[in-house]
Amino acid sequence: MHGSYGAPECPVRDARQDDLDAHFKSLPHEVVAAGTAAPSPTAPPTPQPAEGAVPSCEPAAEFRRGVPAHVGTRPPTYPPHPLRRPSLRDGDTFAALSPVIRLDGTQIGRLTVRAASVRGDSHNWEGSCRQDAMVVTHIGPPDAEMLLLAVADGVGSARYSHVGSNDISQVAAVHLDREAESIYAALCAQDVSELRVLATKAVAGAAAELRSAWARSAQHTPRPYADEDYATTLHVLLIPTDPHIRDRVLCSVGDGGLFVLRDSHWENGDPDDGEGLLDTRTEALPHAYRSVKATLLRTVPGEVLLLGTDGITNPLTQKDPEFARRLADAWGRPEVPSLSDFLWQAQTRAKSYDDDRTVICVWEEGA
Template sequence: MNGEDLHGSYVAAERQVPVSPGDSAAPFGGPSHKGTAVEETASFPAATTPTAPPAPQSTEGVVPSCEPTIELQRGVPAHVGTRPPTYPSHPLRRPSLRDDDKFAALSPVVLLDGAQIERLTVRAASVRGDSHSWEGSCRQDAMVVTRIGPPEAEMLLLAVADGVGSARYSHIGSDRISQVAAMHLDREAETIHAALWGRDASELRALGRTAVAFAAAELRNQWAASSRHRSRPYADADYATTLHVLLIPTDPGIRDRVLFSVGDGGLFVLRDGHWENGDTDDGEDLLDTRTEALPHAYRSVKATLLRTVPGEVILLGTDGITNPLTQKDPKFARHLADAWGGPEVPSLSDFLWQAQTRAKSYDDDRTVICVWEEES
């Protein structure tokens, strides 16, 4: 059927729908009764004495309609600079189940999450980059938003991981390391909480390294067994990924937070309208983490203590967001500072749209988690 035939069929269908009893077209394609004896001899009920209109009902307790009065459409994501990036902004090709990588084929283009825990509000988004969309490859970033620890030592755990682009299974590495590391950190939650209370940086560093090392060892064993099953050699480099985990006590009396990190990406804090790098060196002689990746670099976990106050916004992200934040042209940083530094926390859909703000030359996967703390 061509476009004209299709259009004509819709028009014909519309002409058959009766608008009033006097229409020439009957419903359901039945015969018309216009002008027949049935219609001409139709009787009407006898007139009756009008009754008083019913008393108006009270509107107290009535729930107003949730139907929107204006349809809002955001359109394509905003961009900074004079021209938008060359790549299309909408999702393109994706892997197939026939490509022998089910994880990649079933991975969604976008992840969106959020939470409100005590006075903390979280918004999180992970979006496939324009370059991966153009190539038809999957999103290699991963993220986790969860709570760990018992009620008396509860912490909000936020994690982002960025699979190394050249690694064959880095999308699996990022997804699994962020989840398994969260489980191992949960086992040490009470000890970590006590170390945060005491601001014990050396203890926190040791706890973070131990948890990440156990997570890496667990996954190495699983991946090595899988490789043997498929009769191919196992290599750490096939699953290479960065990892950043931020722990925030839900107790507002504890103002310190700890960041465990391996590799690029990191943490920023929005203070007085400006983004400040919160992923500072802890002073220990460590390997350059910008060149490190898990599961190989489990000894290179960096622990950073930071202190924030209500009203500041914490941003944890992969380099898809942290790189443009630090570019020489500050338009991107100002745009997100204006979007996320206002008096209201954005809705999930608003946050996703804002997180997709585009900038030329920055086409990698982008994962960003923001935390707002309500002022008392």
């Protein structure tokens, strides 16, 4: 039995089992040995706890969180649950088989990750698929290992942006892994120019590989291949697993970005090139971008990193600070939330913010 945050509360034997043991001990030996039941009295007595038994920790009523909380005086107009979804008969197998929600996490050393990608209220209402994607993995050899976190937001007007976001986040991770040793060395040297070159090489390689694959796939469809059909943003955060290395690197194309929770407040980072970690330009992969932006960020244990698509970063920066305060309170506590708690918190609703929402948070224990 677990409490609301998943911590075992009663790792002991259920008292009802002790009741049964006491009952069988009271039976004549011949009856127990023969495996026959004792005669049932007309009105069975109420079972009494056996001497020394620990009371059961079962709750009196089932615990339910209910629908996600909302900020503001009124909840959003859309219902807070999935409605229709694409059908296989629509001809888009990927969309029809994509889950409404993805939930993930990991722990390596002092780093703990929680990640959720949720279909937005507007897509729930329309019955279209989730266009966001995310990746949580490790790259590099043991002596240059890094935690790789990625979020991608398919452009809403692009026909196959859900495919683009999913594919680019995964294939870019593979290409970044190929450059892991060089990225690690540049990160340790705080060489932002070299990091930008390496990130651009990896992401451009992934985009080229996918463009070829998508073009081949389009040969079997009546619609010719077009880059803009797969348009998506991409943000990748690389965190060395060595706790002595305090720099992190963010590689970005398009909107969305990274926040740091410091002293109960969400802050944008201050990268070396002075551009800010949030990029609102309309750049997108695989074609409509100039280069991959690479920035360095230094953090200390106890700070929480939040990587997200604009479904989370936009309401986080709205004029009314209630949304930001709620998430700061939920994720700024000493204990890391369970996966289910994190999902429920990440679904906090705000009127007019109905896009897909993908958020990855990283907690780091102190020394």
